[in-house]
Amino acid sequence: MSPYALSILMSSLSLGTMITLISNHWFMAWMGLEINTLAIIPLMTKLHHPRATEAAIKYFLVQASASALILCTSTINAWFTGEWTIMNTQTQLSSIMLTIALSLKLGIAPFHLWLPDVLQGLNLMTCLVLSTWQKLAPMALLIMTHHLLNPYMLIIMALLSTLIGGWGGLNQTQLRKIMAYSSIAHMGWMVLILTFLPHLMMMNLLIYLILTLCMFMMLIYFNSLNISKLTASGIKNPVLTSMMMITLMSLGGLPPTSGFIPKWLIIQEITKQGLMMMSSLMALSTLLSLFFYLRLSYAVSLTSSPNVPNSKLYWRLKTNTLHPLPILIMMSTLLIPITPLMINLFL
Numbered sequence: 001m002s003p004y005a006l007s008i009l010m011s012s013l014s015l016g017t018m019i020t021l022i023s024n025h026w027f028m029a030w031m032g033l034e035i036n037t038l039a040i041i042p043l044m045t046k047l048h049h050p051r052a053t054e055a056a057i058k059y060f061l062v063q064a065s066a067s068a069l070i071l072c073t074s075t076i077n078a079w080f081t082g083e084w085t086i087m088n089t090q091t092q093l094s095s096i097m098l099t100i101a102l103s104l105k106l107g108i109a110p111f112h113l114w115l116p117d118v119l120q121g122l123n124l125m126t127c128l129v130l131s132t133w134q135k136l137a138p139m140a141l142l143i144m145t146h147h148l149l150n151p152y153m154l155i156i157m158a159l160l161s162t163l164i165g166g167w168g169g170l171n172q173t174q175l176r177k178i179m180a181y182s183s184i185a186h187m188g189w190m191v192l193i194l195t196f197l198p199h200l201m202m203m204n205l206l207i208y209l210i211l212t213l214c215m216f217m218m219l220i221y222f223n224s225l226n227i228s229k230l231t232a233s234g235i236k237n238p239v240l241t242s243m244m245m246i247t248l249m250s251l252g253g254l255p256p257t258s259g260f261i262p263k264w265l266i267i268q269e270i271t272k273q274g275l276m277m278m279s280s281l282m283a284l285s286t287l288l289s290l291f292f293y294l295r296l297s298y299a300v301s302l303t304s305s306p307n308v309p310n311s312k313l314y315w316r317l318k319t320n321t322l323h324p325l326p327i328l329i330m331m332s333t334l335l336i337p338i339t340p341l342m343i344n345l346f347l
Contacts, residue, residue: 001046012039020137026074026084029141030067036137037063043126055121062104062114069101086144099149105138108187109160116180127176128216131183132209139205143198151195159281161188166288173227175219178292182251185289193266196273203346204262211251211259214328218244227299243329245297250332252290258335
């Protein structure tokens with residue numbers, strides 16, 4: 001792809017997200033979402049592969065349906081209230097339609113089926129953009145309208161997302177599908193706390209973005225698309241491979257890594273709300289996700305692919321530069337000592 005075209009597309013992605021973030025009008029928010037969707041479609045099809053084309057078509061149809069639902073919701077709301085502001089939604093129908101539309105945008109269960117198939121057809125860099133940057137605009141709308149949504153519907157979707165996100169990744173060998181189900185499970189935790197403490201959801205989103213960005217950058221460095229390719233990473237760079245295992249444990253939420261912070265605080269808050277059964281089910285559902293993270297760590301650390309004798313010298317050779325990775329690895333693993341500071345910043 002031409003650098004000029006790539007710069008225009010990346011600028012359009014940024015512009016669409018910023019329009020949605022700063023808008024208080026439904027039509028402007030919808031326009032930002034549409035710019036965002038149309039800008040990422042060429043990035044998804046730059047491989048010129050039938051699988052990439054299929055993924056782009058699926059993504060476009062799902063996002064177009066969600067955008068149409070948002071536009072229909074805003075029209076119904078304007079019919080009853082006489083205004084187009086985001087913070088004013090009066091009818092139950094518009095609230096349910098908005099919840100479904102934003103769930104489609106984010107890939108929250110039971111509207112998640114498109115996400116693993118779409119990520120499987122893309123390259124790792126586009127998967128990184130789709131799993132991080134593309135979450136910002138719908139998340140902003142979700143946070144702005146959280147008091148207008150049905151809390152019981154959100155709790156049910158949160159439980160379904162964590163269960164499906166953990167269960168769906170158990171039998172996967174493709175790393176892009178594993179990261180897709182990991183994203184679904186993390187979305188469940190964010191939706192669960194949205195009704196009770198939206199600021200904690202923002203902190204959870206920040207940690208999720210850091211962990212996902214760090215993991216995808218490691219996969220891009222090793223050029224690993226499945227577990228069998230991942231087993232050769234220890235030969236290429238032993239230090240980065242060990243950091244990858246720690247990042248996987250952080251994605252699973254094991255202490256004392258940074259991924260433990262949101263799960264700890266969310267379970268604490270849900271327990272304070274009296275939802276003991278819900279907090280227990282969410283904690284148990286994390287074990288499903290932790291299983292496939294441990295399986296990846298096992299594949300990286302205790303197995304090695306067939307190799308020629310000279311391949312053990314890969315780590316001595318100069319490879320791609322890793323400028324942001326050290327900072328991301330530190331943030332993925334060492335944020336727990338500054339948890340009180342983060343709580344004060346977000347709460």
